[in-house]
Amino acid sequence: xxxxxxxxxxxxxxxxxxxxxxxxxxxxxxxxxxxxxxxxxxxxxxxxxxxxxxxxxxxxxxxxxxxxxxxxxxxxxxxxxxxxxxxxxxxxxxxxxxxxxxxxxxxxxxxxxxxxxxxxxxxxxxxxxxxxxxxxxxxxxxxxxxxxxxxxxxxxxxxxxxxxxxxxxxxxxxxxxxxxxxxxxxxxxxxxxxxxxxxxxxxxxxxxxxxxxxxxxxxxxxxxxxxxxxxxxxxxxxxxxxxxxxxxxxxxxxxxxxxxxxxxxxxxxxxxxxxxxxxxxxxxxxxxxxxxxxxxxxxxxxxxxxxxxxxxxxxxxxxxxxxxxxxxxxxxxxxxxxxxxxxxxxxxxxxxxxxxxxxxxxxxxxxxxxxxxxxxxxxxxxxxxxxxxxxxxxxxxxxxxxxxxxxxxxxxxxxxxxxxxxxxxxxxxxxxxxxxxxxxxxxxxxxxxxxxxxxxxxxxxxxxxxxxxxxxxxxxxxxxxxxxxxxxxxxxxxxxxxxxxxxxxxxxxxxxxxxxxxxxxxxxxxxxxxxxxxxxxxxxxxxxxxxxxxxxxxxxxxxxxxxxxxxxxxxxxxxxxxxxxxxxxxxxxxxxxxxxxxxxxxxxxxxxxxxxxxxxxxxxxxxxxxxxxxxxxxxxxxxxxxxxxxxxxx
Numbered sequence: 001x002x003x004x005x006x007x008x009x010x011x012x013x014x015x016x017x018x019x020x021x022x023x024x025x026x027x028x029x030x031x032x033x034x035x036x037x038x039x040x041x042x043x044x045x046x047x048x049x050x051x052x053x054x055x056x057x058x059x060x061x062x063x064x065x066x067x068x069x070x071x072x073x074x075x076x077x078x079x080x081x082x083x084x085x086x087x088x089x090x091x092x093x094x095x096x097x098x099x100x101x102x103x104x105x106x107x108x109x110x111x112x113x114x115x116x117x118x119x120x121x122x123x124x125x126x127x128x129x130x131x132x133x134x135x136x137x138x139x140x141x142x143x144x145x146x147x148x149x150x151x152x153x154x155x156x157x158x159x160x161x162x163x164x165x166x167x168x169x170x171x172x173x174x175x176x177x178x179x180x181x182x183x184x185x186x187x188x189x190x191x192x193x194x195x196x197x198x199x200x201x202x203x204x205x206x207x208x209x210x211x212x213x214x215x216x217x218x219x220x221x222x223x224x225x226x227x228x229x230x231x232x233x234x235x236x237x238x239x240x241x242x243x244x245x246x247x248x249x250x251x252x253x254x255x256x257x258x259x260x261x262x263x264x265x266x267x268x269x270x271x272x273x274x275x276x277x278x279x280x281x282x283x284x285x286x287x288x289x290x291x292x293x294x295x296x297x298x299x300x301x302x303x304x305x306x307x308x309x310x311x312x313x314x315x316x317x318x319x320x321x322x323x324x325x326x327x328x329x330x331x332x333x334x335x336x337x338x339x340x341x342x343x344x345x346x347x348x349x350x351x352x353x354x355x356x357x358x359x360x361x362x363x364x365x366x367x368x369x370x371x372x373x374x375x376x377x378x379x380x381x382x383x384x385x386x387x388x389x390x391x392x393x394x395x396x397x398x399x400x401x402x403x404x405x406x407x408x409x410x411x412x413x414x415x416x417x418x419x420x421x422x423x424x425x426x427x428x429x430x431x432x433x434x435x436x437x438x439x440x441x442x443x444x445x446x447x448x449x450x451x452x453x454x455x456x457x458x459x460x461x462x463x464x465x466x467x468x469x470x471x472x473x474x475x476x477x478x479x480x481x482x483x484x485x486x487x488x489x490x491x492x493x494x495x496x497x498x499x500x501x502x503x504x505x506x507x508x509x510x511x512x513x514x515x516x517x518x519x520x521x522x523x524x525x526x527x528x529x530x531x532x533x534x535x536x537x538x539x540x541x542x543x544x545x546x547x548x549x550x551x552x553x554x555x556x557x558x559x560x561x562x563x564x565x566x567x568x569x570x571x572x573x574x575x576x577x578x579x580x581x582x583x584x585x586x587x588x589x590x591x592x593x594x595x596x597x598x599x600x601x602x603x604x605x606x607x608x609x610x611x612x613x614x615x616x617x618x619x620x621x622x623x624x625x626x627x628x629x630x631x632x633x634x635x636x637x638x639x640x641x642x643x644x645x646x647x648x649x650x
Contacts, residue, residue, distance in 0.1 A: 076153040077101070077116065083160035090130055097123045097156065120145065123158055133211035135165035138244050165208045169248035173198055173221075176236055179257035189290070193228055197221055209249040214240065218253070225255060227293035231318045232258040261291035261318070264325030270332040274308050275367055278390040279330055282306070291316070291326060298429070303332065306391060307369070308361055310335045337361050347645035349546045349555035350407075353377030368398070379408045388425075399423045399436060410554035412447040413565040417539045423461075432465040442537035444567055451494070452563050455535040459488020459500075474621050475510045476518055482506045492535035500530035502540055504572075518580045518591075524549075524599070526572035541568025542601045544611075547643040549574055550597045552613025552634030554641070559601045573608055574599025580619055591619040597632070611636045617643075 079101050081088045092098045097119045100111055111119070124141045131139045139162045146155040175183065175194065182190035202217025203209065218238060225233045236254040243249075263285050268276045282302040284295045300314040311333035316326050339359045346352040355375045363370040367390040374383050382405040389398035401421040408414055423436020437460050444453040462485050469478030486502035504526040511519045526542045543566070546555035559566040578595035582588050596614045617630030630643040 076148065078153045078155050080155055080157045081160070082157060084162060087131055087134065087136075087160055087162060090134065091127055091158070091160070094130055095123060095126055095158075097126075097158070120156055123156075127158060127160060131160060131162055135167075135208045135210050136162035137166045137242050137249075138163045138247065164247050166242060166244075166247045166249050168203050168205050168207050168209050168251060169243075169246075170250040171198065171201055171203065171205060172251065173201070173253045173255060175255050175257055177230075177233075177257035178260045179225075179230060179233075179255075182260070193225075197225060200224070203251060209240070209242075209251075214251075221253075222255070225257065229260050229290045229292060230257040231261055231291065231293070231316075232320055234258070259320050259323040261316075261323045261326050263287055263289050263291060264322070264327045266328045266330060268330045268332065270334070272334050273337060273362055274334055275390065278306065278308060278367065279303055279332070281391040281393050282395065283328075287325070296328070299328075299330070302395075303330070307359075308335060308390070309333060335361065345646055347547065348641070348643045349645070350380040351378030353380065381406045395427045397425045397427070399425055399434070409566065410557050411565045413444055413452070413567075415442060415444050415538055417442040417537070419539070430467055432467075434461075434463045434465075436461055440537045440539055442539040444538050444565070446563055446565050450563060452565060453535070453538050453567050454494050455490050455492040455537045457488050457490045457500070457537050457540065459486050459502075459540075461486040469510060473623075473625050476512055477510050479507065479509045481508075486540070490530070490534055490536055495535035496531070496533040498531055498534035500528060500534060500536050500540075502526075502528045513579070516581060520576075520578045520580070522574075522576040524572065524574040527605070528570040530570075536570070538568045541570060542572035543568050544572060544574050544599045544601045547628070547630070547645060550576075550599045550611055550613050550634075551595065551615060551630055551632035551643050552597065552639075552641055553611060553637060558599070558611060560603050569601040569603050569607075571603070571605045571608055572599070572601045573605075573610070583618075589621040591621065593617050593619055593630075595630070595632075615640075 079097055081091050081095075081098070083091060100115075100119060120143060124143055127141055128139060131141075139160055141161075142159045144157040144159070146157070148154040173194070174180075179190055179194070183194065201221055203213055207213075218235065222233060222235060234256050236256045238251075238253045241250045241252070264287060266280050266283060268279050282299060284298050284302075285292070296314050296316065300312050303309060303312045303314070309332040311331075313331045315329050315331075317329065318326065337360065339361075341357050343355045343357070344353070345355075353375055354377070355373060357371065357373045359372075360370045362368070369388045369390070371386045371388070372384070373386075375381055382403060384403040385401065387398075387400040391397055399421065401419075403417075403419050405417045406414065407417075417440065419438060419440045421436050421438040423434060423438075426433045437458070439456070439458050441456040442453070443451060445451050464481075464483045466479070466481040466483075469475035469480060482505065484502075484504045487500070489497070489499050491497045506522070506524045508520065508522045511521075513519050528536055528541060530536055542559070543556040544550050544558035545553035546557075549555075550558060557566060560569040574597070576595060576597045578593050580591045580593035583590050583592045594614075594616045596612070598610050598612050600608045600611050602608045612635040613632045614635075615630055615632030617628055617632075620627045627646060628644065631640060632643060633640050
């Protein structure tokens with residue numbers, strides 16, 4: 001046996017499979033074939049261990065382990081990996097030889113000679129498995145060991161010449177089970193599903209074949225097939241055929257879809273007071289419709305939003321014997337029947353305030369919710385009652401609302417208003433529509449008690465709200481849009497009565513920018529159409545200025561001057577542009593921002609004179625929404641103004 005480790009006489013070496021010395025006969029260093037199924041080695045795909053200076057033969061049986069090796073001093077050695085950066089990092093992390101070296105350096109304990117010999121011989125094959133997982137099926141791997149000399153440790157050099165990566169040349173998916181039968185019958189939905197699965201497969205032609213991406217692609221495709229009506233689908237078989245010389249991989253997969261599933265009845269568990277219809281009316285599917293996993297998630301999300309249950313879980317009983325009518329099980333836990341809260345807050349627009357709110361989730365045993373609110377503030381006080389029905393079929397809900405409000409503006413003018421609204425709300429995933437009939441009455445009096453404006457109206461309104469953002473609470477990308485149209489008749493004792501129309505639109509956009517900057521922009525337009533002599537309630541007219549309008553100007557201070565105060569105008573135009581950036585890495589929710597606002601409200605479009613405000617501020621992106629503190633300069637009033645709003649529920 002060759003005793004070169006113990007005798008410390010090893011010169012630089014490599015051992016080829018054809019010239020293995022007796023002491024290494026048990027460790028084959030030949031490469032695995034490029035094809036994962038194994039094939040004979042080729043000249044472009046092999047591991048070389050060829051002697052540079054062969055040590056003299058030793059006595060003893062071939063392949064036996066000399067006990068002296070186990071008792072010999074632990075060798076000092078170093079592993080060098082000669083490979084491209086990405087592969088070198090991979091080998092350093094997962095190669096046993098590298099791991100033992102790292103552990104030995106960490107605890108000061110080196111492995112013995114026998115163990116080192118085993119690791120050296122097994123390193124090429126292990127390295128090949130690792131680089132093949134990254135798509136290198138034709139790699140040439142060489143191991144060279146240099147003996148310790150002149151006080152330097154022994155060096156084990158692993159060289160990897162990966163060559164070009166193997167790329168996918170073909171992807172083929174075939175199906176068994178009911179999906180195959182539907183394809184044979186030319187069913188359009190089945191064809192669209194299979195085409196979508198193939199187009200969305202994680203490894204497409206021309207991409208580099210990697211083991212991790214191959215596994216991920218199979219898992220994702222199977223998960224999607226299960227989610228699209230075949231929840232017991234499985235892979236019957238998958239294979240990869242690699243052409244080492246052409247550097248190509250052909251992917252072949254067979255999926256057994258199992259039976260197609262269809263919805264049965266919805267069974268609700270956990271109800272005590274609330275009706276089952278509050279849940280079943282929200283279902284985005286009907287009995288007999290094809291099963292889709294996303295619809296179950298959607299139903300769960302809808303139930304959570306109606307504010308009747310604090311715990312919701314939606315599932316199905318996936319049993320192939322019930323595939324034609326799989327039951328949907330909804331487990332809920334009801335929230336308390338009544339809930340009350342007290343809050344305090346302060347804002348730069350309306351000053352300090354205190355609120356008392358009460359919610360009854362089934363008043364008088366009716367399938368409605370009643371929310372009452374009392375707010376007492378320095379500049380804004382009101383009492384309000386909102387009645388909202390439990391969901392009706394088609395995601396519709398009934399609305400009844402009444403409000404009495406008192407508001408003091410910056411010029412000490414007092415606006416009192418009353419409204420009664422009856423309507424219907426239709427909720428959608430991204431769009432919400434509200435149609436209602438409303439009676440309003442508003443009166444504006446000056447500080448001296450002079451009535452400047454007084455009118456009532458009966459009008460119908462249609463309002464649409466579109467939301468397409470990544471988060472409704474803290475959006476960073478997307479848009480929100482509000483559009484409303486109103487038509488009705490006014491009644492006034494000060495001026496003429498008559499018909500009027502009102503239009504309003506507000507668009508807000510969010511866009512992430514390079515270098516961790518975020519842009520938000522807003523545009524707002526409003527117009528009331530009526531004869532000049534017709535008086536319109538002030539609450540239906542427009543004013544600008546304040547935290548959510550044109551910063552740098554007092555709240556509702558931009559409008560139409562009348563008898564020494566400001567009243568609402570029939571035309572509105574505002575805009576805003578803001579860029580923000582996180583201030584500290586340790587506090588990513590704290591942002592700094594700079595902004596420019598512009599706009600005005602006037603009696604008609606020709607009287608609009610755009611006012612400009614600009615400044616800077618802080619943003620704290622709290623879990624309940626952003627809290628803002630801004631300092632803005634109003635160019636037309638030539639003064640600084642602080643804008644902020646803080647509220648706390650007790």
